[in-house]
Amino acid sequence: MAKYGAAEAEHAVARKSGELKRELRRLVRLIVEEDDGRIDTYDEASRVLSELKDLTFGSPAVPQHFLCPISSELMKDPVILASGQTYDRAFIQEWLNSGNRICPQTRQVLPNTILTPNHLVRSMISEWCIEHDIPLPALESQDEGLITRKERSALHELLEKISSSSIHGQKQAMKELRLLTKNNRSFRALIGEQPDIIPLLLSVLSVSGLNDDPVVQEDTVTTILNLSIHESNKRIVGDDPQAISFLVDALKNGTMETRSNAAAALFTLSALDANKVKIGELGAIKPLLELLEQGSQTAKKDAASAIFNICMAHENRAKAIKEGAVGVVLKAIEDQSLVDGSLAILALLSGDQDALEEIGRSGGVPSLLGIIRKSSCERNKENAVVVLFAVCMYDRTNRREVREDEKLNGSISALAQTGTKRARRKADGILDMLKRLGHNTHYSC
DSSP, X not given: OOOTTHHHHHHHHHHHHHHHHHHHHHHHHHHHTSOOOOHHHHHHHHHHHHXXXXXXXXXXXXXXXXXXXXXXXXXXXXXXXXXXXXXXXXXXXHHXXXXXXXXXXXXXXXXXXXXXXXXXXXXXXXXXXXXXXXXXXXXXXXXXXXXXHHHHHHHHHHHHHHHSSOHHHHHHHXXXXXXXXXXXXXXXXXXXXXXTHHHHHHHGGGSTTTTTOHHHHHHHHHHHHHHHTSTTHHHXXXXXXXXHHHHXXXXXXSOHHHXXXXXXXXXXXTTSHHHHHHHHHTTOHHHHHHHHHHSOHHHHHHHHHHHHHHTXXXXXXXXXXXXXXXXXXXXXXXXXXXXXXXXXXXXXXXXXXXXXXXXXXXXXXXXXXXXXXXXXXXXXXXXXXXXHHHHHHHOHHHHHHHHHHHHHHOHHHHHHHXXXXXXXHHHHHHHHHHHHHHHOTTSOO
């Protein structure tokens, strides 16, 4: 696999440099040894020397006082800190946002965190850029993904290791990338700059000796999770032809930690509507439900969050119901293992007739009434009454069950007085249905 073009670029530079040096030696020999004093020979030698200089030394060196002390890169928006030192605004702001209250250079405690634009340095940078025909750095908002030169170099080294033929090096690089993308927002921005990193990460899992390594799978899943936190990466990861399929496979076959992180990654990616549909189409719902039913407490929370988000897309709700979502979430509610997330999912699915039928068949009404009666969480009461309202609208038999409970406990009446605005509206609707039921007792159940 190509090592991100770095080796090829270096080889091309070395090859070109060798060619120019040989040409320069030939021209110098013509001038010195053969006494070739033609003007075009001197011109040609000057041209070759200029090309060799550009190739060897590259762009003109940036004056040190134009470089941000944190990023070591040309400053876009130089500002003065209370210590008197100048920094690029985005990088010193990130330093301050991290809770630091000392100057990175002088280490003195800052009396305030006011940043004053350094118009003089900005003007000097502008003049220098114009003089050397270099584009002036644009003033941009860089709230995330500030990558310093040192970090870019570290990233490049990791990608080289991942592309290498050393299994040990690849494993170590994947571990390091997982940690860096977890702890450093800069590295979560790398996908936007190099979208082909995702295929590179996934390619490691096809290497003999690594394809069945659970540690490598977990590191890869977690790295994708970390990367997907960065907003612009959600589309890039979702658009990769293998990434979501890989996460679904990890949901089915990984360790509990891997499955939990895969669910969290799908939840994060499903913030985009296009990803919601794709995740449903690629078969994520069934393994997510299995994780909700059988996983650790953390894994259950990740699975519930992912299922809820995915089912925000209407076409995924029928899939979830077909895969047994109603039974799984009702059991979770009854077992008190994940009431909040399960009720939210049930409320989302309660607009479907098949879901309502299953709630009635599975004895879900007593559980919902119990939540309304006993829960101290207003959101849970709201979701429970939303589902109960839909059940009562659909099924008179369940309506009668609710009426009997209301006579004993008055749970719906109490909620109509004290619940959230939505809960009161649904509770009032149920009470109206129960009144009509009381006036029409002649029907058969």
